[in-house]
Amino acid sequence: MMMDHRQSHLESVRAALSIVVYPIQLAVELPGSVTGWFRESLATRRELQEENVSLQTQLLMLKAQRQKLEALEVENIRLRELLDSSFQVGEKILVAELMSVNLDPYKHQIVINKGELDRIYPGQPLLDADGVMGQVVHVGPYTSTAVLITDTSHAIPVQVNRNGLRTIALGSGTINRLELPYLPNNSDILIGDLLITSGLGGRFPPGYPVAMVTAIQQDPGQAFARIVATPKAKLDRSREVLLVWPGDIDAALAASANAGKQPAEADIQVVPEGEPDSDGDSE
Amino acid sequence: MITGRNHGSGVIIATFLAALVLTVVPLPDWLRPVRPDWVGLVLIYWCLALPDRVGVVTGWFTGLLVDLLTGTLLGQHAMALAVIAWLTLRLHQRIRLFPVWQQALIILVLLVLHQLLALWVDRFIGRPGPPWYYWTPSLLGMLLWPLIYSALRTLRRSFSVN
Numbered sequence A: 001m002m003m004d005h006r007q008s009h010l011e012s013v014r015a016a017l018s019i020v021v022y023p024i025q026l027a028v029e030l031p032g033s034v035t036g037w038f039r040e041s042l043a044t045r046r047e048l049q050e051e052n053v054s055l056q057t058q059l060l061m062l063k064a065q066r067q068k069l070e071a072l073e074v075e076n077i078r079l080r081e082l083l084d085s086s087f088q089v090g091e092k093i094l095v096a097e098l099m100s101v102n103l104d105p106y107k108h109q110i111v112i113n114k115g116e117l118d119r120i121y122p123g124q125p126l127l128d129a130d131g132v133m134g135q136v137v138h139v140g141p142y143t144s145t146a147v148l149i150t151d152t153s154h155a156i157p158v159q160v161n162r163n164g165l166r167t168i169a170l171g172s173g174t175i176n177r178l179e180l181p182y183l184p185n186n187s188d189i190l191i192g193d194l195l196i197t198s199g200l201g202g203r204f205p206p207g208y209p210v211a212m213v214t215a216i217q218q219d220p221g222q223a224f225a226r227i228v229a230t231p232k233a234k235l236d237r238s239r240e241v242l243l244v245w246p247g248d249i250d251a252a253l254a255a256s257a258n259a260g261k262q263p264a265e266a267d268i269q270v271v272p273e274g275e276p277d278s279d280g281d282s283e
Numbered sequence B: 001m002i003t004g005r006n007h008g009s010g011v012i013i014a015t016f017l018a019a020l021v022l023t024v025v026p027l028p029d030w031l032r033p034v035r036p037d038w039v040g041l042v043l044i045y046w047c048l049a050l051p052d053r054v055g056v057v058t059g060w061f062t063g064l065l066v067d068l069l070t071g072t073l074l075g076q077h078a079m080a081l082a083v084i085a086w087l088t089l090r091l092h093q094r095i096r097l098f099p100v101w102q103q104a105l106i107i108l109v110l111l112v113l114h115q116l117l118a119l120w121v122d123r124f125i126g127r128p129g130p131p132w133y134y135w136t137p138s139l140l141g142m143l144l145w146p147l148i149y150s151a152l153r154t155l156r157r158s159f160s161v162n
Helices: A002-006 A011-042 A045-082 A249-257 B009-024 B038-049 B056-070 B076-097 B100-124 B132-158
Strands: A092-097 A109-112 A125-127 A132-139 A144-148 A155-160 A166-171 A194-197 A209-217 A226-231 A240-245
Touching: A011 A132, A011 B009, A011 B056, A109 A132, A109 A240, A155 A209, B009 B038, B009 B056, B009 B132, B038 B056, B038 B076, B038 B100, B038 B132, B056 B076, B076 B100, B100 B132
Parallel strands: none
Antiparallel strands: A092 A240, A109 A144, A125 A132, A125 A240, A132 A144, A155 A166, A155 A194, A194 A209, A209 A226
């Protein structure tokens, strides 16, 4: 146990043993996937048409946004090139699905259906359509376990999008709450500020939304303000997640060289907004 | 290896597998914290019924599988289940004679011990303390014990596992 906690020698043992439990996970997954299959194959024509229309509208909107983004991205890379600064824009993305397996209720961990065979590596960032979800901690051949940003053992380097103020967001153990304990009372932060990844620490790629500041409490007797933020990602509701390989500058420059073409590896997936926005907070 | 001795190993393995599946089967959020300790209950039953076949080693290996499935520290549940298997083996001749409600009280103690050992490891690596309802699975396990006991006994007799 101490070895598992302190060192990583047992990581390979855990990876090998995870094959043993893979059938159990599949068995648990089975009823969910069967009902999903039934729902898909028994969906009425009207439902499908409606879904199709809404998806097409969404696609159109995203495409319009993307046109602008591409131009901006290329311009950004060109300008950065002029400034000789290295900035990473192009990133490789893979879509994975959550397995419907409940883990320890007091830890915020999830199992995804991609593993070593898909070149997942420990420490890999995990996103959903709205923001950063967490990072991969254990990789097995077919599945991996990821820890969410709200787990009490997790911390993520962030910056305020408005002014670039850097800090660290700690998980609180509650699914809709992050804490920012290291900002002094006089720091320039407001309720509603968007926190994005700062890219410091080298684990998360910079520029992805993490959380929104929801409460600030300044106690003159304390050295630091008490700041609470709500994660942007739907941590307890998303089923599709995106795995990101932070890209290298060469790929991005190559993409900018044949301007007009989009970076070949960016593979964007539209996630339907099906879930009602009820409060899923029961922990 | 004598064939008569190993009669019904399949049934034992199947019950453990079912318990493992129930440990990770998705439940609604409000039910998740009260999920009973299925593996612990099944392990205690087999330790009582067949103390010469199911014991500390079985407990340790199933605990290891629980650790892998639930993503806890490798060895955390393995240790806890091995300890309760050992205690059950020590006490099995006494527990067998008790009426079922009295057995349930002993089961409560064993299940709380399992949770206590897991909690102890969690606190040791610096995780925060759980809320009060952390202990409800043990209570639920105690209430479920008469059911599980009779169900597994029927299963054991109909497949004549001995």
